[in-house]
Amino acid sequence: MTEKEKERIKASEIDPKFKYEIAKMHGGEKLMRCFQCGTCTSDCPVARFSETYRPRQIIRMTQLGLRDRVLNSDTLWLCAACFTCTDRCPQDVEVASVIRVLRNLAAEKGCIPQVFREQAASILESGYAYKIPDLRIKKRESLRLPPLPRGNPESIRKTLCNVGFVKHIEKKGE
Amino acid sequence: MAEKNKYLIFLGCAIPYRVSAFEISARKILQKLGVELVEMQEFNCCGLPLDPVSHKMMLILAARNLALAEQKGLNILTLCPGCAGTLKKVNKILKEDKALREDINSHLKEAGLEFKGTIDAKHIMQALIEDVGLEKIKNAVVKPLTMLKVAEHNGCHVLRPKEYIGFDDPEDPKTLKILIEATGATCLDYMDETECCGAPSVGISDKVALQLARDKLNHVKVVGAQALVTICPFCHIMYDTNELRIEKMFNETYGIPILHYTQLLGLAMGISPEELAFNELRVDASKILKEAMLEAKDN
Numbered sequence: 001m002t003e004k005e006k007e008r009i010k011a012s013e014i015d016p017k018f019k020y021e022i023a024k025m026h027g028g029e030k031l032m033r034c035f036q037c038g039t040c041t042s043d044c045p046v047a048r049f050s051e052t053y054r055p056r057q058i059i060r061m062t063q064l065g066l067r068d069r070v071l072n073s074d075t076l077w078l079c080a081a082c083f084t085c086t087d088r089c090p091q092d093v094e095v096a097s098v099i100r101v102l103r104n105l106a107a108e109k110g111c112i113p114q115v116f117r118e119q120a121a122s123i124l125e126s127g128y129a130y131k132i133p134d135l136r137i138k139k140r141e142s143l144r145l146p147p148l149p150r151g152n153p154e155s156i157r158k159t160l161c162n163v164g165f166v167k168h169i170e171k172k173g174e
Numbered sequence: 175m176a177e178k179n180k181y182l183i184f185l186g187c188a189i190p191y192r193v194s195a196f197e198i199s200a201r202k203i204l205q206k207l208g209v210e211l212v213e214m215q216e217f218n219c220c221g222l223p224l225d226p227v228s229h230k231m232m233l234i235l236a237a238r239n240l241a242l243a244e245q246k247g248l249n250i251l252t253l254c255p256g257c258a259g260t261l262k263k264v265n266k267i268l269k270e271d272k273a274l275r276e277d278i279n280s281h282l283k284e285a286g287l288e289f290k291g292t293i294d295a296k297h298i299m300q301a302l303i304e305d306v307g308l309e310k311i312k313n314a315v316v317k318p319l320t321m322l323k324v325a326e327h328n329g330c331h332v333l334r335p336k337e338y339i340g341f342d343d344p345e346d347p348k349t350l351k352i353l354i355e356a357t358g359a360t361c362l363d364y365m366d367e368t369e370c371c372g373a374p375s376v377g378i379s380d381k382v383a384l385q386l387a388r389d390k391l392n393h394v395k396v397v398g399a400q401a402l403v404t405i406c407p408f409c410h411i412m413y414d415t416n417e418l419r420i421e422k423m424f425n426e427t428y429g430i431p432i433l434h435y436t437q438l439l440g441l442a443m444g445i446s447p448e449e450l451a452f453n454e455l456r457v458d459a460s461k462i463l464k465e466a467m468l469e470a471k472d473n
Binding site: 113 | 344
């Protein structure tokens, strides 16, 4: 298949329910208000330097119901969550939040960039998104900083039981 | 209502991981300004890093921190805008959405906690301007840095999304400029001041991230700023850690030190560069320190 053929949208790819599914989720409510003015893409700092990331296009594909194309796309993960698009949208669409909703759905399908897997695992284990090196913790004494909060991983895990994503991370980790 | 000028300090993850100069200098200036910080052993990550993959997990992690602070009856002060933004946003959402609050509370209950919505979370910049107040800050300045010309970088999450943060104007932010000018330094305007530093794209596309940081350094250099002043650990890492890498990659020279605002204010308050952990900075700041010190002697 040529690149051009791959790009061509087939009617069979379209899921007309997809947009309603997104609009039901927190942050996705105003998806259908988008009239494709392009403010989001033209003001997006990432789009300035990326040849593929275009928030307007992601919103349109979502409205059209191109579920698999959107959720399997690598570009979905390029958003820096600066919220410029959300703040400037003349239709009040929470563009960055729609993208977050889409990422959450992609993650449910197992499309999770490695960096997020690592951070989730670290939070479950220590309460921190990064593993703070012992050397850093010890160095706090010589810098005369109070001891680092130890957190309470057991309590965190209790509050997170029955959250779908946690099961996902634990299963993958086994 | 929780006490003014007494907070639970929320460090988040990035600061203990690799940005200790921000913590050291912030504690020094806050102590001098009469702000009391209370340590909280039970805090966990604010939840923001996991919002992209699980909004639910973010909500629970943030609500857990808020519920812990409620038990102490104190507001939260964060150094990281990402933490402040997340805690503020979740605080607002859960106060307004009863069904969601009940759902999240059913999770917190497993650890004997409950979110009630009785406290606030603030970023240090907001606490400085609203609770400490500009007058008190100006009065604490004993060595005005009048010879220094710097530029500011707010970063995104201290201002956006406006609906949840509701602090300053994200299109024309003034607070950090006002706080910088309180030290006696001049704060210069430059192109694309409110542009993102690129840090969230690191690990997904380093190329995009570094180009964003390079643009910023170029714009700051053009107006002749002697330093770039940040108030976010991630923005600071993005510029300070990567400046030399960007210089090599694009065959350019910047030589612009990246200071935490708390270091700048600390200098003006007469605290020594050593005490403010200037030695932790990657980009050499000795040139502007020398000027700042000379000036202080002249005064």
